[in-house]
Amino acid sequence: xxxxxxxxxxxxxxxxxxxxxxxxxxxxxxxxxxxxxxxxxxxxxxxxxxxxxxxxxxxxxxxxxxxxxxxxxxxxxxxxxxxxxxxxxxxxxxxxxxxxxxxxxxxxxxxxxxxxxxxxxxxxxxxxxxxxxxxxxxxxxxxxxxxxxxxxxxxxxxxxxxxxxxxxxxxxxxxxxxxxxxxxxxxxxxxxxxxxxxxxxxxxxxxxxxxxxxxxxxxxxxxxxxxxxxxxxxxxxxxxxxxxxxxxxxxxxxxxxxxxxxxxxxxxxxxxxxxxxxxxxxxxxxxxxxxxxxxxxxxxxxxxxxxxxxxxxxxxxxxxxxxxxxxxxxxxxxxxxxxxxxxxxxxxxxxxxxxxxxxxxxxxxxxxxxxxxxxxxxxxxxxxxxxxxxxxxxxxxxxxxxxxxxxxxxxxxxxxxxx
Numbered sequence: 001x002x003x004x005x006x007x008x009x010x011x012x013x014x015x016x017x018x019x020x021x022x023x024x025x026x027x028x029x030x031x032x033x034x035x036x037x038x039x040x041x042x043x044x045x046x047x048x049x050x051x052x053x054x055x056x057x058x059x060x061x062x063x064x065x066x067x068x069x070x071x072x073x074x075x076x077x078x079x080x081x082x083x084x085x086x087x088x089x090x091x092x093x094x095x096x097x098x099x100x101x102x103x104x105x106x107x108x109x110x111x112x113x114x115x116x117x118x119x120x121x122x123x124x125x126x127x128x129x130x131x132x133x134x135x136x137x138x139x140x141x142x143x144x145x146x147x148x149x150x151x152x153x154x155x156x157x158x159x160x161x162x163x164x165x166x167x168x169x170x171x172x173x174x175x176x177x178x179x180x181x182x183x184x185x186x187x188x189x190x191x192x193x194x195x196x197x198x199x200x201x202x203x204x205x206x207x208x209x210x211x212x213x214x215x216x217x218x219x220x221x222x223x224x225x226x227x228x229x230x231x232x233x234x235x236x237x238x239x240x241x242x243x244x245x246x247x248x249x250x251x252x253x254x255x256x257x258x259x260x261x262x263x264x265x266x267x268x269x270x271x272x273x274x275x276x277x278x279x280x281x282x283x284x285x286x287x288x289x290x291x292x293x294x295x296x297x298x299x300x301x302x303x304x305x306x307x308x309x310x311x312x313x314x315x316x317x318x319x320x321x322x323x324x325x326x327x328x329x330x331x332x333x334x335x336x337x338x339x340x341x342x343x344x345x346x347x348x349x350x351x352x353x354x355x356x357x358x359x360x361x362x363x364x365x366x367x368x369x370x371x372x373x374x375x376x377x378x379x380x381x382x383x384x385x386x387x388x389x390x391x392x393x394x395x396x397x398x399x400x401x402x403x404x405x406x407x408x409x410x411x412x413x414x415x416x417x418x419x
Contacts, residue, residue, distance in 0.1 A: 006330055006333045006334050006337065007337055009321070009334050010334045010335070010337035010338045010341065014338055014341060014342075020309075021342065024342045024346070025342050025345050025346040025349065026346070027298075027346065028342065028343055028345075028346025028347060028349075028350060028393055028396075028397060029346045029347075029349040029350040029353055030350070030353070031295045031296050031298060031346075031350065031393070032296070032346065032347050032349075032350025032351060032353070032354060032389045032390075032393045033349075033350045033351075033353035033354040033357060034292075034295050034354070035292040035295050035296055035350075035354065035389055035392075036350065036351065036353075036354020036355065036357070036358060036385060036386065036389055037354050037357045037358050037361070038288055038291060038292055038295075039288060039292055039385045040354070040358040040379050040380050040381065040382075040385060041358065041361060041377070041378075041379050042284060042285070042288040043288075043380045043382065043385070044362075044377070044378035044379040044380040045284070045378050046281050046284060046285065047378065047380060048374065048378040049277065049281060050281065052211065052212050052213055056152070056211050056213055056216050057270050057273050057274060058120075058151060058152075058243035058244055058245060058270065059244055059245050059246045059249050059252050059269065059270050060243070060244040060246060060252055060255060060256055060259065060267060060268070060269055060270075061241055061242070061243050061244070061267065061268045061273070062100060062106065062241065062242040062243075062244075062259060062263060062265050062266070062267050063098075063100065063240060063241045063242075063265060063266055063268075064098050064099060064100055064101075064240070064265055064266070065265070065266035098240050099234075099238050099239060099240055100239055100240065100241070100242060100265060103121060103237060103238075103239045103242060104237060106242060106263055107119055107121060107242060110242070110244060114247075115246055115247050115248070115251065115255065116244050116245070116246050116247070117150065117151075117244075117245045117246060117247055118147055118150035118151040118244065118245040119147065119151075119242065119243070119244050120143055120144060120147040120148045120150070120151045120242075120243045120244075121143070121144065121147075121225060121239040121241070121242055121243075122141055122142065122143055122148075122225075122239060122240065122241040122242070122243055123141075123142040123225055123228045123229060123232070123234070123238060123239050123240050123241075124139055124140065124141045124142070124228075124240060124241065125139070125140050125142075125195055125196075125228060125231070125232060126138075126139060126140075126195070126196055127139065127140045127193045127194065127195055127221075128193060128194045128195075128196075129179075129183055129191060129192070129193050130191075130192040130193065130194070135194075136179075136182060136183065137219065138179060138193070138219045138220070138221060139219050139220050139221070140193065140195075140221050140223060140228060140231075141220060141221065141222050141223075141228070142222075142223055142224060142225040142226070142227060142228025142229060143222055143223075143224070143225055144224075144225055145163050145164075145166040145167065145174075145222060145224065146163070146164075146167075148163075148222065148243075149163045150245065151243055151244070151245045152245075154174075154209060154222075157209045157210055157211055157212075158207055158208070158209050159177045159208045159209060159210050160186070160187050160207055160208045161174070161187050161205075161206050161207025161208065162207060163207065165206035165207050166206060166207070166222065166223070166224060167224075168206075169204055169206050171201070171202065171203050171204055171223075171227070172203065172204055172205075172206035172207075172223065172224075173191065173203035173204065173205055173206065173221050173222070173223050174205075174206060174207045174208070174209055174221060174222040174223075175191075175205055175207075175208050175209075175220075175221045176208065176209060176210065176211075176216065176217035176218060176219065176220050176221065177208045177209065177210040177217055178210075178214065178217040178218040179217065179218055179219060179220070179221065180205065180208045182218065185205050186205065186208075187205050187206065187207065187208070188204065188205065189204070189205050190202050190203070190204055190205075191203055191204075191205060195231060195232065197232070197233075199231055199232070199233070201227070201231050203223060203227075212374065225239070249270060252269035252270055252271060253269050253271060253272075255269070256268065256269040256272075296389075296392050296393060296396055297396065301400065304400035304401070304403065304404065308404045318331055321334075328409035328410065329409065331405065331409040332405045332406060332409045334405075335401055335404060335405035336398065336401050336402060336405050338401065339397050339398060339400060339401020339402075339405070340394060340397060340398055340401065342397055342401075343393055343394045343396065343397025343398065343401075344393075344394055344397075346393065346397070347389065347390045347393035347394055348390070350389065350393060351386050351389060351390065354386075354389065355381070355386075358379050358381065359379075361377050361379055362376060362377060362379035363376060364376060364377050
């Protein structure tokens with residue numbers, strides 16, 4: 001038969017039972033809409049966590065991994081171990097400098113690599129902030145602030161002041177917002193700190209930042225690299241870490257192995273440093289996919305039930321069509337057209353509903369917290385989520401309509417008309 005006739009018959013069936021058709025469309029609409037909402041919210045949340053981790057953790061970190069060897073002692077050098085056995089209780093490790101030797105040469109070599117966006121040398125130290133009679137623990141990081149800003153995006157995380165202030169004030173310090181609140185200091189105030197080896201210094205607060213991670217904002221401060229070198233009594237070549245931001249962070253693992261072999265130092269990549277967090281993100285992605293898939297499949301089963309009921313109610317119509325010369329493939333075409341039409345319309349409406357709900361969640365104010373930098377719920381609006389929703393919605397309803405339509409194409413018109 002002519003295809004337009006089959007489409008016209010499908011249209012007549014759909015319009016004859018408007019309520020039934022509308023309910024079927026709503027099943028697909030809510031399935032797609034909830035899928036868009038869940039995938040947008042969960043992907044937004046995961047991207048926020050990943051961005052927070054990446055800003056707080058360099059893509060690659062070169063450092064001197066100190067390994068203490070207790071298998072030999074100084075007694076072995078002054079006594080004949082073939083005649084006596086030396087036993088040392090509670091041995092102490094020998095003095096080892098944790099700095100990266102030839103750091104300037106390594107940094108210059110890394111800056112020539114096109115795969116690397118930024119290189120930032122670092123010298124960190126545990127410190128104690130004097131807060132009246134109480135001393136508060138923290139970490140002081142000596143950096144070249146502009147290099148560090150390129151690496152961690154620090155300029156975008158400033159709550160007060162600018163990163164450039166560290167260049168203009170010789171004894172300037174940038175503090176985590178939570179740490180500044182705990183010390184009750186603000187821009188322009190002086191803070192006194194001491195290192196574990198007994199040296200102390202005073203710095204003027206020139207800005208505060210917030211990464212959105214409580215374990216970081218509550219302890220970290222930045223000063224110039226030369227200030228920490230001077231505070232620890234080290235020369236201007238002394239650094240303990242070389243941090244890097246690379247163009248493609250998915251290449252961090254193979255690049256870490258390459259640099260470890262080239263420079264002879266331990267090199268950690270961001271995936272290794274955040275292994276536990278990456279596992280939780282992977283688990284959430286799987287859960288989101290499973291729930292979203294379930295919503296779409298449930299919508300598909302709704303279409304299957306409705307199409308089965310429609311065919312059951314249209315048995316006599318099918319018999320008459322076949323008696324008039326309609327082939328089995330024509331009957332299949334009619335009911336597949338109905339199911340695909342329901343799926344397409346439902347999917348389009350579902351995209352609109354999902355976008356409206358996602359946009360509504362995105363505009364909700366996030367509960368205020370001194371450790372969290374976001375002001376509203378993280379939601380993404382990736383086009384491929386919407387494209388997948390449409391394709392999967394139409395495909396699900398096509399499969400759901402295929403089985404009943406095949407059954408309808410095999411109906412014997414004589415048996416139906418005889419009753």
